[in-house]
Amino acid sequence: MxxxxxxxxxxxxxxxxxxxxxxxxxxxxxxxxxxxxxxxxxxxxxxxxxxxxxxxxxxxxxxxxxxxxxxLAAALNDENLEPEVKQAMLYQASVNYVQEIFDSPAIAIRQNVERCRNLIQHILDDVMKSNGVMPALSSLVDHNTYTYVHSVQVATYSIALHVRMFELSSDELMDVGMGSLFHDYGKVYVPKELLDKPGRLTASEFQEVKKHPVYGFSTLKDLDIFTPVALGIVKHHHEKENGSGYPDGLSSYDIARSSKITAIADVFSALTTTRSYRQALSKESALEIMYGEMDGSFDLQYLNSFRDSLN
Ligand SMILES: [Fe+2]
Ligand SMILES: [Fe+2]
Incomplete structure:
Protein backbone atom coordinates (compact mmCIF):
# COMPACT_ATOMS: atom_id res chain seq x y z
CA MET A 1 0.00 0.00 0.00
CA LEU A 72 7.07 22.41 9.60
CA ALA A 73 7.96 25.16 12.06
CA ALA A 74 10.97 26.16 9.97
CA ALA A 75 8.95 26.05 6.77
CA LEU A 76 6.12 28.11 8.25
CA ASN A 77 8.66 30.76 9.22
CA ASP A 78 10.47 30.66 5.88
CA GLU A 79 9.96 34.01 4.20
CA ASN A 80 10.80 32.58 0.79
CA LEU A 81 7.83 30.23 0.79
CA GLU A 82 4.48 31.43 -0.52
CA PRO A 83 1.70 31.59 2.10
CA GLU A 84 -0.35 29.11 0.05
CA VAL A 85 2.52 26.61 0.07
CA LYS A 86 2.88 26.94 3.82
CA GLN A 87 -0.82 26.41 4.30
CA ALA A 88 -0.79 23.37 2.05
CA MET A 89 2.09 21.91 4.04
CA LEU A 90 0.35 22.57 7.33
CA TYR A 91 -2.92 20.96 6.32
CA GLN A 92 -1.26 18.02 4.62
CA ALA A 93 0.80 17.45 7.77
CA SER A 94 -2.30 17.69 9.94
CA VAL A 95 -4.30 15.27 7.82
CA ASN A 96 -1.42 12.76 7.75
CA TYR A 97 -1.02 13.01 11.45
CA VAL A 98 -4.71 12.53 12.17
CA GLN A 99 -4.65 9.44 9.96
CA GLU A 100 -1.65 8.06 11.81
CA ILE A 101 -3.28 8.67 15.18
CA PHE A 102 -6.69 7.28 14.18
CA ASP A 103 -5.04 4.16 12.78
CA SER A 104 -2.95 3.51 15.91
CA PRO A 105 -4.12 2.17 19.26
CA ALA A 106 -5.65 4.90 21.44
CA ILE A 107 -2.69 4.86 23.80
CA ALA A 108 -0.60 6.44 21.01
CA ILE A 109 -2.58 9.63 21.51
CA ARG A 110 -1.24 9.96 25.01
CA GLN A 111 2.30 9.24 23.88
CA ASN A 112 2.00 11.80 21.09
CA VAL A 113 0.02 14.48 22.81
CA GLU A 114 2.79 17.06 22.33
CA ARG A 115 2.91 16.45 18.58
CA CYS A 116 -0.82 16.87 18.54
CA ARG A 117 -0.78 20.13 20.47
CA ASN A 118 2.00 21.43 18.22
CA LEU A 119 -0.10 20.85 15.13
CA ILE A 120 -3.14 22.49 16.68
CA GLN A 121 -0.97 25.43 17.67
CA HIS A 122 0.10 25.80 14.03
CA ILE A 123 -3.52 25.60 12.90
CA LEU A 124 -4.42 28.22 15.50
CA ASP A 125 -1.69 30.54 14.27
CA ASP A 126 -2.85 29.98 10.71
CA VAL A 127 -6.46 30.72 11.60
CA MET A 128 -5.34 34.01 13.18
CA LYS A 129 -3.38 34.94 10.06
CA SER A 130 -5.88 33.83 7.46
CA ASN A 131 -9.15 34.46 9.31
CA GLY A 132 -10.06 30.81 9.09
CA VAL A 133 -9.71 30.60 5.32
CA MET A 134 -8.33 27.16 4.50
CA PRO A 135 -6.75 25.92 1.32
CA ALA A 136 -8.98 23.58 -0.65
CA LEU A 137 -8.37 20.24 1.01
CA SER A 138 -10.51 18.55 -1.60
CA SER A 139 -7.51 17.21 -3.52
CA LEU A 140 -6.72 15.12 -0.45
CA VAL A 141 -10.14 13.57 -0.09
CA ASP A 142 -10.94 10.11 -1.26
CA HIS A 143 -13.17 7.79 0.69
CA ASN A 144 -10.25 6.42 2.68
CA THR A 145 -9.11 9.82 3.85
CA TYR A 146 -12.47 11.52 4.36
CA THR A 147 -12.54 11.22 8.16
CA TYR A 148 -9.03 12.64 8.52
CA VAL A 149 -9.56 15.58 6.20
CA HIS A 150 -12.93 16.21 7.81
CA SER A 151 -11.39 16.24 11.30
CA VAL A 152 -8.85 18.88 10.30
CA GLN A 153 -11.53 20.96 8.60
CA VAL A 154 -13.83 20.81 11.61
CA ALA A 155 -11.01 21.79 13.96
CA THR A 156 -10.16 24.76 11.75
CA TYR A 157 -13.74 26.02 11.32
CA SER A 158 -14.46 25.47 14.98
CA ILE A 159 -11.37 27.36 16.15
CA ALA A 160 -12.13 30.18 13.69
CA LEU A 161 -15.70 30.59 14.91
CA HIS A 162 -14.64 30.52 18.56
CA VAL A 163 -12.05 33.22 17.83
CA ARG A 164 -14.65 35.28 16.02
CA MET A 165 -17.30 35.06 18.74
CA PHE A 166 -15.42 34.95 22.04
CA GLU A 167 -12.33 36.25 23.76
CA LEU A 168 -10.59 33.01 24.64
CA SER A 169 -7.21 32.29 26.15
CA SER A 170 -4.76 30.17 24.20
CA ASP A 171 -5.42 27.28 26.60
CA GLU A 172 -9.14 27.44 25.90
CA LEU A 173 -8.51 27.52 22.17
CA MET A 174 -6.22 24.52 22.51
CA ASP A 175 -9.06 22.63 24.24
CA VAL A 176 -11.43 23.55 21.45
CA GLY A 177 -8.86 22.44 18.88
CA MET A 178 -8.22 19.11 20.58
CA GLY A 179 -11.93 18.39 21.05
CA SER A 180 -12.90 19.28 17.50
CA LEU A 181 -9.94 17.48 15.92
CA PHE A 182 -10.99 14.31 17.78
CA HIS A 183 -14.76 14.84 17.57
CA ASP A 184 -15.23 11.76 15.36
CA TYR A 185 -12.53 9.64 16.95
CA GLY A 186 -15.22 7.17 18.06
CA LYS A 187 -15.75 6.23 14.39
CA VAL A 188 -12.65 4.07 14.76
CA TYR A 189 -14.95 1.67 16.62
CA VAL A 190 -17.74 1.70 14.03
CA PRO A 191 -17.53 -0.90 11.22
CA LYS A 192 -15.98 0.69 8.12
CA GLU A 193 -18.69 -0.74 5.82
CA LEU A 194 -21.25 1.41 7.61
CA LEU A 195 -19.18 4.58 7.38
CA ASP A 196 -18.52 4.07 3.67
CA LYS A 197 -21.94 2.71 2.74
CA PRO A 198 -23.04 4.50 -0.42
CA GLY A 199 -26.79 4.15 0.09
CA ARG A 200 -29.08 4.90 2.99
CA LEU A 201 -28.33 3.23 6.32
CA THR A 202 -30.98 0.96 7.81
CA ALA A 203 -32.38 1.97 11.19
CA SER A 204 -30.17 -0.50 13.04
CA GLU A 205 -27.07 0.53 11.08
CA PHE A 206 -27.77 4.16 11.93
CA GLN A 207 -28.10 3.20 15.61
CA GLU A 208 -24.60 1.75 15.36
CA VAL A 209 -23.11 4.85 13.72
CA LYS A 210 -24.81 7.03 16.32
CA LYS A 211 -22.71 5.43 19.04
CA HIS A 212 -19.51 7.12 17.86
CA PRO A 213 -19.75 10.20 20.14
CA VAL A 214 -19.98 7.99 23.22
CA TYR A 215 -17.27 5.59 22.02
CA GLY A 216 -14.97 8.55 21.39
CA PHE A 217 -15.83 10.21 24.67
CA SER A 218 -15.19 7.17 26.86
CA THR A 219 -11.97 6.17 25.09
CA LEU A 220 -10.48 9.66 25.19
CA LYS A 221 -11.64 10.27 28.76
CA ASP A 222 -9.69 7.21 29.91
CA LEU A 223 -6.48 8.66 28.48
CA ASP A 224 -6.64 11.47 31.04
CA ILE A 225 -5.22 14.09 28.70
CA PHE A 226 -8.42 15.74 27.44
CA THR A 227 -10.15 18.50 29.39
CA PRO A 228 -13.91 18.50 30.08
CA VAL A 229 -14.41 21.10 27.31
CA ALA A 230 -12.66 18.90 24.73
CA LEU A 231 -14.50 15.79 25.91
CA GLY A 232 -17.80 17.67 25.82
CA ILE A 233 -17.24 18.47 22.15
CA VAL A 234 -16.56 14.81 21.38
CA LYS A 235 -19.69 13.65 23.18
CA HIS A 236 -22.10 16.38 22.13
CA HIS A 237 -21.27 17.44 18.57
CA HIS A 238 -24.46 15.74 17.32
CA GLU A 239 -26.80 17.36 19.82
CA LYS A 240 -29.34 19.72 18.27
CA GLU A 241 -30.79 23.01 19.44
CA ASN A 242 -34.34 21.58 19.43
CA GLY A 243 -33.39 18.49 21.44
CA SER A 244 -33.64 16.00 18.57
CA GLY A 245 -29.93 15.15 18.51
CA TYR A 246 -27.91 12.39 20.15
CA PRO A 247 -26.64 10.81 22.37
CA ASP A 248 -28.30 12.73 25.21
CA GLY A 249 -31.08 14.66 23.43
CA LEU A 250 -29.88 17.90 25.02
CA SER A 251 -31.42 21.16 23.89
CA SER A 252 -30.41 24.83 23.69
CA TYR A 253 -29.04 26.02 27.06
CA ASP A 254 -27.97 22.54 28.05
CA ILE A 255 -25.56 22.27 25.12
CA ALA A 256 -22.15 23.84 25.72
CA ARG A 257 -21.26 26.59 23.27
CA SER A 258 -18.15 24.73 22.09
CA SER A 259 -20.35 21.76 21.15
CA LYS A 260 -22.84 24.00 19.33
CA ILE A 261 -20.05 25.63 17.36
CA THR A 262 -18.43 22.32 16.50
CA ALA A 263 -21.83 21.00 15.36
CA ILE A 264 -21.99 23.84 12.81
CA ALA A 265 -18.39 23.23 11.69
CA ASP A 266 -19.13 19.50 11.42
CA VAL A 267 -22.20 19.73 9.19
CA PHE A 268 -20.70 22.46 7.02
CA SER A 269 -17.53 20.42 6.45
CA ALA A 270 -19.52 17.27 5.66
CA LEU A 271 -21.79 19.02 3.15
CA THR A 272 -18.98 20.83 1.34
CA THR A 273 -16.87 17.68 0.86
CA THR A 274 -17.38 15.06 -1.85
CA ARG A 275 -18.69 11.76 -0.48
CA SER A 276 -19.17 8.38 -2.05
CA TYR A 277 -22.88 9.13 -2.51
CA ARG A 278 -22.79 12.76 -3.68
CA GLN A 279 -20.66 15.62 -4.93
CA ALA A 280 -19.49 18.38 -2.63
CA LEU A 281 -22.02 21.21 -2.26
CA SER A 282 -21.09 24.86 -2.67
CA LYS A 283 -20.93 26.81 0.57
CA GLU A 284 -24.13 28.64 -0.45
CA SER A 285 -26.04 25.38 -0.94
CA ALA A 286 -24.65 24.01 2.32
CA LEU A 287 -25.86 27.09 4.22
CA GLU A 288 -29.23 26.86 2.50
CA ILE A 289 -29.66 23.33 3.87
CA MET A 290 -28.44 24.32 7.32
CA TYR A 291 -30.95 27.20 7.48
CA GLY A 292 -33.68 25.33 5.61
CA GLU A 293 -34.27 21.64 6.02
CA MET A 294 -32.04 21.48 9.10
CA ASP A 295 -33.90 24.34 10.77
CA GLY A 296 -33.92 23.83 14.55
CA SER A 297 -30.60 22.00 14.57
CA PHE A 298 -28.29 24.91 15.27
CA ASP A 299 -27.98 27.91 17.52
CA LEU A 300 -29.04 30.68 15.15
CA GLN A 301 -26.80 33.33 16.63
CA TYR A 302 -23.77 31.12 16.06
CA LEU A 303 -24.94 30.04 12.64
CA ASN A 304 -25.42 33.67 11.58
CA SER A 305 -21.93 34.51 12.74
CA PHE A 306 -20.52 31.52 10.88
CA ARG A 307 -22.34 32.55 7.69
CA ASP A 308 -21.02 36.12 8.01
CA SER A 309 -17.49 34.80 8.48
CA LEU A 310 -17.65 33.03 5.12
CA ASN A 311 -18.32 36.24 3.21
FE1 LIG B 1 -19.71 12.85 14.38
FE1 LIG C 1 -17.92 14.84 12.02
Whole structure:
Protein backbone atom coordinates (compact mmCIF):
# COMPACT_ATOMS: atom_id res chain seq x y z
CA MET A 1 0.00 0.00 0.00
CA UNK A 2 1.19 3.49 -0.92
CA UNK A 3 0.05 6.82 0.36
CA UNK A 4 -0.04 9.98 -1.69
CA UNK A 5 1.88 13.01 -0.45
CA UNK A 6 2.01 16.51 -1.85
CA UNK A 7 5.28 17.53 -3.42
CA UNK A 8 4.92 20.85 -1.60
CA UNK A 9 5.22 19.14 1.75
CA UNK A 10 8.84 18.20 1.01
CA UNK A 11 11.40 20.77 2.07
CA UNK A 12 14.29 20.99 -0.41
CA UNK A 13 17.76 20.00 0.82
CA UNK A 14 16.41 17.78 3.59
CA UNK A 15 16.39 14.04 4.08
CA UNK A 16 12.88 12.66 4.20
CA UNK A 17 14.16 9.36 5.62
CA UNK A 18 11.79 7.25 3.50
CA UNK A 19 11.72 5.90 -0.05
CA UNK A 20 9.84 8.17 -2.42
CA UNK A 21 7.91 6.78 -5.37
CA UNK A 22 6.35 8.16 -8.53
CA UNK A 23 3.30 6.67 -10.14
CA UNK A 24 3.66 5.40 -13.70
CA UNK A 25 0.29 4.16 -14.88
CA UNK A 26 -0.70 1.63 -12.25
CA UNK A 27 2.82 1.11 -10.95
CA UNK A 28 4.81 2.84 -8.25
CA UNK A 29 8.40 3.38 -9.34
CA UNK A 30 11.19 4.18 -6.91
CA UNK A 31 12.24 7.81 -7.25
CA UNK A 32 14.60 8.27 -4.33
CA UNK A 33 16.21 6.18 -1.63
CA UNK A 34 15.80 7.13 2.04
CA UNK A 35 19.42 8.24 2.43
CA UNK A 36 19.30 10.79 -0.39
CA UNK A 37 18.11 14.29 0.26
CA UNK A 38 15.36 15.93 -1.69
CA UNK A 39 16.80 18.90 -3.57
CA UNK A 40 15.43 22.08 -5.09
CA UNK A 41 16.45 20.58 -8.43
CA UNK A 42 14.27 17.51 -7.74
CA UNK A 43 11.32 19.67 -6.93
CA UNK A 44 11.63 21.87 -10.00
CA UNK A 45 12.19 18.97 -12.34
CA UNK A 46 9.14 17.14 -11.01
CA UNK A 47 6.95 20.21 -11.22
CA UNK A 48 8.19 20.79 -14.80
CA UNK A 49 6.93 17.29 -15.56
CA UNK A 50 3.56 18.08 -13.99
CA UNK A 51 4.22 15.78 -11.05
CA UNK A 52 2.51 17.28 -8.00
CA UNK A 53 2.35 14.18 -5.79
CA UNK A 54 4.77 11.51 -4.73
CA UNK A 55 4.09 8.26 -2.91
CA UNK A 56 5.34 6.78 0.34
CA UNK A 57 4.81 3.23 1.54
CA UNK A 58 2.09 3.12 4.20
CA UNK A 59 4.47 1.40 6.59
CA UNK A 60 6.85 4.38 6.34
CA UNK A 61 4.20 7.04 6.75
CA UNK A 62 4.91 7.50 10.43
CA UNK A 63 8.57 8.32 9.71
CA UNK A 64 7.49 10.65 6.95
CA UNK A 65 4.96 12.43 9.18
CA UNK A 66 7.60 13.06 11.79
CA UNK A 67 9.88 14.43 9.11
CA UNK A 68 7.18 16.84 7.90
CA UNK A 69 6.32 17.95 11.40
CA UNK A 70 9.98 18.45 12.30
CA UNK A 71 10.42 20.70 9.27
CA LEU A 72 7.07 22.41 9.60
CA ALA A 73 7.96 25.16 12.06
CA ALA A 74 10.97 26.16 9.97
CA ALA A 75 8.95 26.05 6.77
CA LEU A 76 6.12 28.11 8.25
CA ASN A 77 8.66 30.76 9.22
CA ASP A 78 10.47 30.66 5.88
CA GLU A 79 9.96 34.01 4.20
CA ASN A 80 10.80 32.58 0.79
CA LEU A 81 7.83 30.23 0.79
CA GLU A 82 4.48 31.43 -0.52
CA PRO A 83 1.70 31.59 2.10
CA GLU A 84 -0.35 29.11 0.05
CA VAL A 85 2.52 26.61 0.07
CA LYS A 86 2.88 26.94 3.82
CA GLN A 87 -0.82 26.41 4.30
CA ALA A 88 -0.79 23.37 2.05
CA MET A 89 2.09 21.91 4.04
CA LEU A 90 0.35 22.57 7.33
CA TYR A 91 -2.92 20.96 6.32
CA GLN A 92 -1.26 18.02 4.62
CA ALA A 93 0.80 17.45 7.77
CA SER A 94 -2.30 17.69 9.94
CA VAL A 95 -4.30 15.27 7.82
CA ASN A 96 -1.42 12.76 7.75
CA TYR A 97 -1.02 13.01 11.45
CA VAL A 98 -4.71 12.53 12.17
CA GLN A 99 -4.65 9.44 9.96
CA GLU A 100 -1.65 8.06 11.81
CA ILE A 101 -3.28 8.67 15.18
CA PHE A 102 -6.69 7.28 14.18
CA ASP A 103 -5.04 4.16 12.78
CA SER A 104 -2.95 3.51 15.91
CA PRO A 105 -4.12 2.17 19.26
CA ALA A 106 -5.65 4.90 21.44
CA ILE A 107 -2.69 4.86 23.80
CA ALA A 108 -0.60 6.44 21.01
CA ILE A 109 -2.58 9.63 21.51
CA ARG A 110 -1.24 9.96 25.01
CA GLN A 111 2.30 9.24 23.88
CA ASN A 112 2.00 11.80 21.09
CA VAL A 113 0.02 14.48 22.81
CA GLU A 114 2.79 17.06 22.33
CA ARG A 115 2.91 16.45 18.58
CA CYS A 116 -0.82 16.87 18.54
CA ARG A 117 -0.78 20.13 20.47
CA ASN A 118 2.00 21.43 18.22
CA LEU A 119 -0.10 20.85 15.13
CA ILE A 120 -3.14 22.49 16.68
CA GLN A 121 -0.97 25.43 17.67
CA HIS A 122 0.10 25.80 14.03
CA ILE A 123 -3.52 25.60 12.90
CA LEU A 124 -4.42 28.22 15.50
CA ASP A 125 -1.69 30.54 14.27
CA ASP A 126 -2.85 29.98 10.71
CA VAL A 127 -6.46 30.72 11.60
CA MET A 128 -5.34 34.01 13.18
CA LYS A 129 -3.38 34.94 10.06
CA SER A 130 -5.88 33.83 7.46
CA ASN A 131 -9.15 34.46 9.31
CA GLY A 132 -10.06 30.81 9.09
CA VAL A 133 -9.71 30.60 5.32
CA MET A 134 -8.33 27.16 4.50
CA PRO A 135 -6.75 25.92 1.32
CA ALA A 136 -8.98 23.58 -0.65
CA LEU A 137 -8.37 20.24 1.01
CA SER A 138 -10.51 18.55 -1.60
CA SER A 139 -7.51 17.21 -3.52
CA LEU A 140 -6.72 15.12 -0.45
CA VAL A 141 -10.14 13.57 -0.09
CA ASP A 142 -10.94 10.11 -1.26
CA HIS A 143 -13.17 7.79 0.69
CA ASN A 144 -10.25 6.42 2.68
CA THR A 145 -9.11 9.82 3.85
CA TYR A 146 -12.47 11.52 4.36
CA THR A 147 -12.54 11.22 8.16
CA TYR A 148 -9.03 12.64 8.52
CA VAL A 149 -9.56 15.58 6.20
CA HIS A 150 -12.93 16.21 7.81
CA SER A 151 -11.39 16.24 11.30
CA VAL A 152 -8.85 18.88 10.30
CA GLN A 153 -11.53 20.96 8.60
CA VAL A 154 -13.83 20.81 11.61
CA ALA A 155 -11.01 21.79 13.96
CA THR A 156 -10.16 24.76 11.75
CA TYR A 157 -13.74 26.02 11.32
CA SER A 158 -14.46 25.47 14.98
CA ILE A 159 -11.37 27.36 16.15
CA ALA A 160 -12.13 30.18 13.69
CA LEU A 161 -15.70 30.59 14.91
CA HIS A 162 -14.64 30.52 18.56
CA VAL A 163 -12.05 33.22 17.83
CA ARG A 164 -14.65 35.28 16.02
CA MET A 165 -17.30 35.06 18.74
CA PHE A 166 -15.42 34.95 22.04
CA GLU A 167 -12.33 36.25 23.76
CA LEU A 168 -10.59 33.01 24.64
CA SER A 169 -7.21 32.29 26.15
CA SER A 170 -4.76 30.17 24.20
CA ASP A 171 -5.42 27.28 26.60
CA GLU A 172 -9.14 27.44 25.90
CA LEU A 173 -8.51 27.52 22.17
CA MET A 174 -6.22 24.52 22.51
CA ASP A 175 -9.06 22.63 24.24
CA VAL A 176 -11.43 23.55 21.45
CA GLY A 177 -8.86 22.44 18.88
CA MET A 178 -8.22 19.11 20.58
CA GLY A 179 -11.93 18.39 21.05
CA SER A 180 -12.90 19.28 17.50
CA LEU A 181 -9.94 17.48 15.92
CA PHE A 182 -10.99 14.31 17.78
CA HIS A 183 -14.76 14.84 17.57
CA ASP A 184 -15.23 11.76 15.36
CA TYR A 185 -12.53 9.64 16.95
CA GLY A 186 -15.22 7.17 18.06
CA LYS A 187 -15.75 6.23 14.39
CA VAL A 188 -12.65 4.07 14.76
CA TYR A 189 -14.95 1.67 16.62
CA VAL A 190 -17.74 1.70 14.03
CA PRO A 191 -17.53 -0.90 11.22
CA LYS A 192 -15.98 0.69 8.12
CA GLU A 193 -18.69 -0.74 5.82
CA LEU A 194 -21.25 1.41 7.61
CA LEU A 195 -19.18 4.58 7.38
CA ASP A 196 -18.52 4.07 3.67
CA LYS A 197 -21.94 2.71 2.74
CA PRO A 198 -23.04 4.50 -0.42
CA GLY A 199 -26.79 4.15 0.09
CA ARG A 200 -29.08 4.90 2.99
CA LEU A 201 -28.33 3.23 6.32
CA THR A 202 -30.98 0.96 7.81
CA ALA A 203 -32.38 1.97 11.19
CA SER A 204 -30.17 -0.50 13.04
CA GLU A 205 -27.07 0.53 11.08
CA PHE A 206 -27.77 4.16 11.93
CA GLN A 207 -28.10 3.20 15.61
CA GLU A 208 -24.60 1.75 15.36
CA VAL A 209 -23.11 4.85 13.72
CA LYS A 210 -24.81 7.03 16.32
CA LYS A 211 -22.71 5.43 19.04
CA HIS A 212 -19.51 7.12 17.86
CA PRO A 213 -19.75 10.20 20.14
CA VAL A 214 -19.98 7.99 23.22
CA TYR A 215 -17.27 5.59 22.02
CA GLY A 216 -14.97 8.55 21.39
CA PHE A 217 -15.83 10.21 24.67
CA SER A 218 -15.19 7.17 26.86
CA THR A 219 -11.97 6.17 25.09
CA LEU A 220 -10.48 9.66 25.19
CA LYS A 221 -11.64 10.27 28.76
CA ASP A 222 -9.69 7.21 29.91
CA LEU A 223 -6.48 8.66 28.48
CA ASP A 224 -6.64 11.47 31.04
CA ILE A 225 -5.22 14.09 28.70
CA PHE A 226 -8.42 15.74 27.44
CA THR A 227 -10.15 18.50 29.39
CA PRO A 228 -13.91 18.50 30.08
CA VAL A 229 -14.41 21.10 27.31
CA ALA A 230 -12.66 18.90 24.73
CA LEU A 231 -14.50 15.79 25.91
CA GLY A 232 -17.80 17.67 25.82
CA ILE A 233 -17.24 18.47 22.15
CA VAL A 234 -16.56 14.81 21.38
CA LYS A 235 -19.69 13.65 23.18
CA HIS A 236 -22.10 16.38 22.13
CA HIS A 237 -21.27 17.44 18.57
CA HIS A 238 -24.46 15.74 17.32
CA GLU A 239 -26.80 17.36 19.82
CA LYS A 240 -29.34 19.72 18.27
CA GLU A 241 -30.79 23.01 19.44
CA ASN A 242 -34.34 21.58 19.43
CA GLY A 243 -33.39 18.49 21.44
CA SER A 244 -33.64 16.00 18.57
CA GLY A 245 -29.93 15.15 18.51
CA TYR A 246 -27.91 12.39 20.15
CA PRO A 247 -26.64 10.81 22.37
CA ASP A 248 -28.30 12.73 25.21
CA GLY A 249 -31.08 14.66 23.43
CA LEU A 250 -29.88 17.90 25.02
CA SER A 251 -31.42 21.16 23.89
CA SER A 252 -30.41 24.83 23.69
CA TYR A 253 -29.04 26.02 27.06
CA ASP A 254 -27.97 22.54 28.05
CA ILE A 255 -25.56 22.27 25.12
CA ALA A 256 -22.15 23.84 25.72
CA ARG A 257 -21.26 26.59 23.27
CA SER A 258 -18.15 24.73 22.09
CA SER A 259 -20.35 21.76 21.15
CA LYS A 260 -22.84 24.00 19.33
CA ILE A 261 -20.05 25.63 17.36
CA THR A 262 -18.43 22.32 16.50
CA ALA A 263 -21.83 21.00 15.36
CA ILE A 264 -21.99 23.84 12.81
CA ALA A 265 -18.39 23.23 11.69
CA ASP A 266 -19.13 19.50 11.42
CA VAL A 267 -22.20 19.73 9.19
CA PHE A 268 -20.70 22.46 7.02
CA SER A 269 -17.53 20.42 6.45
CA ALA A 270 -19.52 17.27 5.66
CA LEU A 271 -21.79 19.02 3.15
CA THR A 272 -18.98 20.83 1.34
CA THR A 273 -16.87 17.68 0.86
CA THR A 274 -17.38 15.06 -1.85
CA ARG A 275 -18.69 11.76 -0.48
CA SER A 276 -19.17 8.38 -2.05
CA TYR A 277 -22.88 9.13 -2.51
CA ARG A 278 -22.79 12.76 -3.68
CA GLN A 279 -20.66 15.62 -4.93
CA ALA A 280 -19.49 18.38 -2.63
CA LEU A 281 -22.02 21.21 -2.26
CA SER A 282 -21.09 24.86 -2.67
CA LYS A 283 -20.93 26.81 0.57
CA GLU A 284 -24.13 28.64 -0.45
CA SER A 285 -26.04 25.38 -0.94
CA ALA A 286 -24.65 24.01 2.32
CA LEU A 287 -25.86 27.09 4.22
CA GLU A 288 -29.23 26.86 2.50
CA ILE A 289 -29.66 23.33 3.87
CA MET A 290 -28.44 24.32 7.32
CA TYR A 291 -30.95 27.20 7.48
CA GLY A 292 -33.68 25.33 5.61
CA GLU A 293 -34.27 21.64 6.02
CA MET A 294 -32.04 21.48 9.10
CA ASP A 295 -33.90 24.34 10.77
CA GLY A 296 -33.92 23.83 14.55
CA SER A 297 -30.60 22.00 14.57
CA PHE A 298 -28.29 24.91 15.27
CA ASP A 299 -27.98 27.91 17.52
CA LEU A 300 -29.04 30.68 15.15
CA GLN A 301 -26.80 33.33 16.63
CA TYR A 302 -23.77 31.12 16.06
CA LEU A 303 -24.94 30.04 12.64
CA ASN A 304 -25.42 33.67 11.58
CA SER A 305 -21.93 34.51 12.74
CA PHE A 306 -20.52 31.52 10.88
CA ARG A 307 -22.34 32.55 7.69
CA ASP A 308 -21.02 36.12 8.01
CA SER A 309 -17.49 34.80 8.48
CA LEU A 310 -17.65 33.03 5.12
CA ASN A 311 -18.32 36.24 3.21
FE1 LIG B 1 -19.71 12.85 14.38
FE1 LIG C 1 -17.92 14.84 12.02
Missing amino acids: YRMIQLESLVPETLPGVSLFIKHGDNHVLYKNPDLSFTQWDKERLLDNNVTHLYVKSAEMSIFNQYVEAN
